[in-house]
Amino acid sequence: MKSLLMIPMMLVLAFAVGGCATQGDLEKVQSQQMLTDAKADQAAQEAQAAKAASDAAALKAEDAATRAENALKMAEEREKVANEKAKKADAIFQKSMKK
Amino acid sequence: MYRIIELLSLSNTLRLVALSVVILALNGCAAMKGIHEEDQLIQGENVERNEFSVAKGDDVIGRLWTIRLEKGDTLPDIARHFSLGINEVSATNPGVDIWVPATGERIILPLSFILPDAPRKGIVINLAAMRLFQFKGDGTSLAVLTYPVGVGTEERPSPTGQMLVERKVTRPTWHVPASIAMDHRKKGDILPAAILPGPQNPLGEYALYLSKPSYLIHGTNKPASIGLRATNGCIRLYPEDIKKLYGRTPVKTPVRIVNQPYLLGKSKGVVYMEVHAPLENLDATEFDRTYAKLRSIEKESGRPLDWNRVKKALAEASGIPVPIYETGQGRGKEGADPLEVRHPSALNGIPKIPELKSDAWSVLAADVRDRVDAVRLSTIINHQGPPIPARVLAKNDRYRVVAGPFDDIREAKDAIKRLKIDLELDGKLIEPANKNNSMERR
Numbered sequence: 001m002k003s004l005l006m007i008p009m010m011l012v013l014a015f016a017v018g019g020c021a022t023q024g025d026l027e028k029v030q031s032q033q034m035l036t037d038a039k040a041d042q043a044a045q046e047a048q049a050a051k052a053a054s055d056a057a058a059l060k061a062e063d064a065a066t067r068a069e070n071a072l073k074m075a076e077e078r079e080k081v082a083n084e085k086a087k088k089a090d091a092i093f094q095k096s097m098k099k
Numbered sequence: 100m101y102r103i104i105e106l107l108s109l110s111n112t113l114r115l116v117a118l119s120v121v122i123l124a125l126n127g128c129a130a131m132k133g134i135h136e137e138d139q140l141i142q143g144e145n146v147e148r149n150e151f152s153v154a155k156g157d158d159v160i161g162r163l164w165t166i167r168l169e170k171g172d173t174l175p176d177i178a179r180h181f182s183l184g185i186n187e188v189s190a191t192n193p194g195v196d197i198w199v200p201a202t203g204e205r206i207i208l209p210l211s212f213i214l215p216d217a218p219r220k221g222i223v224i225n226l227a228a229m230r231l232f233q234f235k236g237d238g239t240s241l242a243v244l245t246y247p248v249g250v251g252t253e254e255r256p257s258p259t260g261q262m263l264v265e266r267k268v269t270r271p272t273w274h275v276p277a278s279i280a281m282d283h284r285k286k287g288d289i290l291p292a293a294i295l296p297g298p299q300n301p302l303g304e305y306a307l308y309l310s311k312p313s314y315l316i317h318g319t320n321k322p323a324s325i326g327l328r329a330t331n332g333c334i335r336l337y338p339e340d341i342k343k344l345y346g347r348t349p350v351k352t353p354v355r356i357v358n359q360p361y362l363l364g365k366s367k368g369v370v371y372m373e374v375h376a377p378l379e380n381l382d383a384t385e386f387d388r389t390y391a392k393l394r395s396i397e398k399e400s401g402r403p404l405d406w407n408r409v410k411k412a413l414a415e416a417s418g419i420p421v422p423i424y425e426t427g428q429g430r431g432k433e434g435a436d437p438l439e440v441r442h443p444s445a446l447n448g449i450p451k452i453p454e455l456k457s458d459a460w461s462v463l464a465a466d467v468r469d470r471v472d473a474v475r476l477s478t479i480i481n482h483q484g485p486p487i488p489a490r491v492l493a494k495n496d497r498y499r500v501v502a503g504p505f506d507d508i509r510e511a512k513d514a515i516k517r518l519k520i521d522l523e524l525d526g527k528l529i530e531p532a533n534k535n536n537s538m539e540r541r
Contacts, residue, residue, distance in 0.1 A: 082469075082471070085472060085475075086196060086197075086198075086475065089198070089472075089475050089476065089479060090197060090198075092479075092522055092523060093323075093479045093482070093522075094327055094329065095521070096479075096483060096521035096522055097249075097321050097323060097324035097327055097329040097484070098252065098324075098329045098330075098331075099279060099301045099329075099330060099331055
């Protein structure tokens, strides 16, 4: 009988001890969650920063491309102007060769 | 054992020496090749420009050459040296700046021509090609002399047809036609009724008067106009070319003037096509005639022509004979790659530019920011007829084109007038540094 009583007592103890462990785990989980949250926040911030940097780089690249395009256009324009000037000079020269 | 090692080491040393000798020898070969190639360049005087023999059954004469441009070269100077017109050099070398070409650039000298489709007798002038051919000899041996020419403008085109040399005159006087006097008057240039022989005379030193009244084959005081449509219908030659033509042309020589932009000819089994940019007054029948000829060649041979080459020749209008068809008998001139000619130490007829003198008058022709513009302008001024000496002077970040020196104020003012009338430039008179001395010299 005594031993039979021991069984539920042991079970209660085990449950109590088990309950205590759950509480600790909960706290642990909560702290881990906090850590994860913090990490997630950090990752989000980093991602945002990375996106901002990537956006900035994209803008910069676009700007560089635009500038390169403009430089090319300007070079083409200069060449066109130079060709036109050469043609104009040659037309005047040809006129000057008449009797 | 020691001896074996010694022998091995000696053998390695020998190998090293042998290898070095081989490398040096190869280097030597490369260097020698360079020297050899330099030696192989043809001297300018050995390039045939004007006189060619015509093989029986052949219609193509001459060959293509190349030359590497040097600093200060202009295409009109190169053209004149090799007795080519500026039209020919420009058409064969599209994209090359006429007045300021890049130093070191290699250009083609198109000294290859298809003879015009006309009887090979006397003088034949092809207006579209801006080239004169003079035939000498009989049916057994035929020689042709050829010179580039300047022809009539769109407003006053050169006539076509059969005529003959009626008379020959050295140091001709130019009696200014009323229409030309009027044109000049409109520009503020009053011409006298007649211009006596001398540097102002546009006829130059020799003239062949044609049976068609008012038309001449003559020299020029504007050599840079050869290869341009710049005359009032006459045919102009370089001064050195008219001298030769004059000496070899008797009175009564038949002269046929044709206008053939599309030329076909055979040489050693190859059919060539030479296309020139047609003059505006040409009707479509000329091309129809050429097309019919091409079809006939195709039909006779029973093999298709390379129509892509024909199309390319028509589109490029390079003025050089291009192979369009091989009959299989030979490769003709198609296989003859252009040879490189050594740049002459001095080009014939290049304008002389005397040094500026502080005690002489000069003219500021232009003040520009771009060096190339300044160089172009100064060379154009130098190539006027008669020439006006001009050079570029750099001043800070600008470039001045200064014409002169002029002996007196009258000469300088005359240059200002010519710059205005001919080149639309507003020249400014620059007084001599010591004006009193200059006044005395007047």
